[in-house]
Amino acid sequence: MPEGILCNKIPCKTKEMLNALLSDKSGKQYYNEMNHLQINTEALAATIKKTLKSRMKTWLEICAHCGMCADSCFLYLANNKDPKQVPSYKIQSTLGEIVRRKGDVDNAFMQMCMDTAWSKCTCCNRCGSFCPFGIDMGVMFGYLRGLCFSQGFVPWELKIGSGMHRIFHAQMDVTTEDWVETCEWMAEEYEEDWPGLKIPVDVQNADIMYTVNAREPKHYPEDLAEAAILFHIAGENWTVPSEGWEETSLAMFAGDWEACKIQVNTVYDAMRRLKPKRMVVTECGHAYRATVIEGPYWAGLKDGKTPVPSFHYVEWVAEALRTGKLKIDPSKKIKEPVTYQDSCNYIRNAGLADCAREIMSYIAEDFREMTPCREHNFCCGGGGGFNGLGRYREQRNIGLKIKRDQILATEAKLVIAPCHNCWDAIRDLEEIFKVGIRWSFLKPLLLKMVVVPEHLKPPEE
């Protein structure tokens, strides 16, 4: 049986297929079928020939095998410096081998590549900043994921995830109706406390088009309400699109480049349709990475820019605090020691470290940096899809040790993590290691300390 019913080279494009995948509990049948999947070696060789250009070719060729990338990788450190976790080794023994063998590899080898690409690398790109040649294993693992995906070797959850993007244009089964209803519901729910609160849908020429992570409407609708309230207090002229509101990309984690393009184009279409001055995305790292940093390239936008200027939530918050649109009540600043989780996706890979510091200077009295921090921070331990893959749960949990120790060393009990993946990873590490920390997005914290202008307060009873 070369191609399985669930595990095959065809991406999930229909609801029937999606339901079949979902009903295969924890991918049992899926992974069984994977054992029989055949490799299309010609296709693999052809893809490599077409897409492996001088940048990666050079990286693979000139790697001095010096080992200076070893300590940069949190997975190497967390696994007691297992030499098999050295970034260069991980990529040379997988992608490097595929290239050397010109795609002539077998099933067991591809499964090993899959396991390496998704359980030994979160594509945090930290190694790239440690290597004297600038060899970025994170970039190459992203590429390897694409090769694996094209041959059907992708973790079950991510086949589903990228299928969701293809079918629902969101990482979860949230339809346009669900989304718009959630917006209306949240506006109604909070209107009593916030007279005039609206979540304006599809308004043209707004100053800000706000976009989210599908988890918010699906599981944490209050997050959407909090965003609305903060925009309301700041007096922003904002809107959300009825379609193209989802910025995340499990397709990026899956290496499903076609789905990546489909997904970001929904957002870009919304930008073109609503013509906002700019776009702001919620507190999610990979959403920003996917839609703002990488997305324009998937979509073929030659200047590498989104159709309208795009900002991460921390950029908006920093600006709102700086310009006084949001004012913090000094007596309500965070007094206890607090630390900040620098997300790889918008800090190392998009350069927003200063925004985070600026925000902390307004809201915290005792801000403690982790070591290392900013561009050089370690991955939370759950990036690149790692959080959500049942097959690699154990490895993920081992990786969390590094973040745990970094946080403990700051002696802060509160961690601000304006990124869904980081937030989850830190929640899980508390659950596993019980170190007594709390974690939070920015929005709920800001709401507790922001000064509400008189005219926005509810009428006294």
Next chain:
Amino acid sequence: MYQFVTGPLAWVAFTVFFVGIIVRIVLYIRGLDWQLDRVAYRPHLKYGIKGALRSIFFWLVPFGTQSWRYYKGMTILVFVFHIGLIFTPIFLKGHNIILEERWGFSFPTISERTADLMTIAVIISGFILLLRRIAFPEVRILTTAYDVLIWAIAMAPFITGFVAYHQMGGNYQFWLILHILSGEIMLMAIPFTKLSHFILFFMSRMQLGMDFGIKRGGMKNKGFAW
């Protein structure tokens, strides 16, 4: 023999070396692909150049990057080894005398004593680098026979040169010719082997610098803190 290795063969070696590295540069740049690399090189060239220069500069300075600062011992080894490897042959008196004789130009020179010390530094740091490959599990797992061959190609001109200069091996002429040959082998190996990092270091650093300078934050901040 001496005439041959310092005459026609030297011509061949230098030609292969120079043409080779030019070809590597051209191939590298032609192989860049804005969409596959996901870097809009052309539209934001100014940011790209700034990023590229920063990325090269900080890595050329000892302890100039967090990685160099993190691996202090390795940094000293790498810089001592490479500075000696590149500058000793260029500024060596003996070499420049031949240059002047054959091709009618020469570079400023360093004293023989300095050159001798630099050679010793290259040899010692070279051996420590080799020992490191054996001693550390994280480097051992990466090391291949090819790495050792490359190491030998780079070390040979220094070892033979040292032996010849100090007349240690008995037959001066033999060691001298071996020295010249090994130097020419190294030159010719550069474009075809991993030694191409001689030039591809700059290309690769430039590319990643442009990546960070254009796409990954360089247009919104002061530049990546290498």
